[in-house]
Amino acid sequence: GDSVTQMEGPVTLSEEAFLTINCTYTATGYPSLFWYVQYPGEGLQLLLKATKADDKGSNKGFEATYRKETTSFHLEKGSVQVSDSAVYFCALIWTDKLIFGTGTRLQVFP
Amino acid sequence: SQTIHQWPATLVQPVGSPLSLECTVEGTSNPNLYWYRQAAGRGLQLLFYSVGIGQISSEVPQNLSASRPQDRQFILSSKKLLLSDSGFYLCAWSVVGTSSSPLHFGNGTRLTVT
Numbered sequence: 343g344d345s346v347t348q349m350e351g352p353v354t355l356s357e358e359a360f361l362t363i364n365c366t367y368t369a370t371g372y373p374s375l376f377w378y379v380q381y382p383g384e385g386l387q388l389l390l391k392a393t394k395a396d397d398k399g400s401n402k403g404f405e406a407t408y409r410k411e412t413t414s415f416h417l418e419k420g421s422v423q424v425s426d427s428a429v430y431f432c433a434l435i436w437t438d439k440l441i442f443g444t445g446t447r448l449q450v451f452p
Numbered sequence: 453s454q455t456i457h458q459w460p461a462t463l464v465q466p467v468g469s470p471l472s473l474e475c476t477v478e479g480t481s482n483p484n485l486y487w488y489r490q491a492a493g494r495g496l497q498l499l500f501y502s503v504g505i506g507q508i509s510s511e512v513p514q515n516l517s518a519s520r521p522q523d524r525q526f527i528l529s530s531k532k533l534l535l536s537d538s539g540f541y542l543c544a545w546s547v548v549g550t551s552s553s554p555l556h557f558g559n560g561t562r563l564t565v566t
Contacts, residue, residue, distance in 0.1 A: 376554055385458075385542055385557040386496075431496065440486070440546075440555045444495030 344369045348432050348443035355422055355450050363417040363446045365406075365432035373434035375399075375408055375415040380429045380445070389417075389430070422450045454479035458543045458558030466566055471516075471530040473561050475543030478524065483545040485526040486555060487518055490540040502526060503548060538565045 349364040367375065374393045378386040390399030395410035404419045415432060427450045432443040458475045465471060477483050487499040498511045500518035508518050515534060519527045526543060540562050544555040 374554075378557075385559045386544075386555075388554045388556070391554055435546075435553070435555075439498065439501060440544075441498070442488075442496040 344373065344434060344436055344441050346432050346434055346441055346443035348430075348446050351429075351445075351447040353446060353448045355448070357424055357450055357452050358421045359450075361417070361419040361422045361426075361448065363430055363432075363448070365415045365417065365443060367413050367415065367432075367434050369413075369434055369436055371436050373436040375406070376433045376435065376440070377404070377406055377415070377417050378431040378433060378442075380431065382428070386431065422448070424450045424452055426450050454545075454556065456543060456545055456556055456558045458561060460561060461559065462562045462564075464564045464566060465533050467535055468532045471528070471533050471537070471563070473528040473541055473543075473563075475526045475528075475558055476524055477526075477545045480524070480545070480547070482523060482548055484548050485520060485524075486544040486546075487526065487528050488542040488544065490542065490560075491538075496542070500528070533565045535565050538563055 345368045347366050376391045377389040379389045380386050390401040392399040392408035398407045406415050406417045429445045429447050431445045433440050455478045486501045488496045490496050502508050502520045505520050516530050540560050542560045543558040546555045547553040
């Protein structure tokens, strides 16, 4: 079945460091791909999305490119801030069902 | 604009007691509705989803159930809670019939079964 695999965390970085969180997927069709962020004690917020191959989603300095050839959707940010500390979830949606990865905790220290 | 309300925010219940969590959506019609559970230190597990009133699909067999008595109301229930039901429960909605439509989440309910 369809699935999403994320790198295990926590990812610990210093402020202004470069961030990459890997995400790969398995899907029978052509899903849309998402990154969600969950700040402590809160629900999930949509961070960015891409709906077809080679699309690049971007928001708040974060970017991810839909790579069909490698079935990947890695999240990147050039310079992280302490306020980016959260759990990040990669997800795909196909036939109205959203399937999540297990989440990657990011901890950014000043 | 669309909003989603989920309550209560936190709940502590003894083992064997019943459960009712409620979720309502405003500002949209005929949404897809979802219940997810996030266990401590783990990812999100889809429990139920609904594409219309009275239409519920269960993803994981368990002692929980869901109902959709009205178009924009989604209820998660249990007759007798288990310790393993503890977790963070999230309700979400999306636009029907659009495969690229993201889900919009409520703020969640943290349930502790003691």
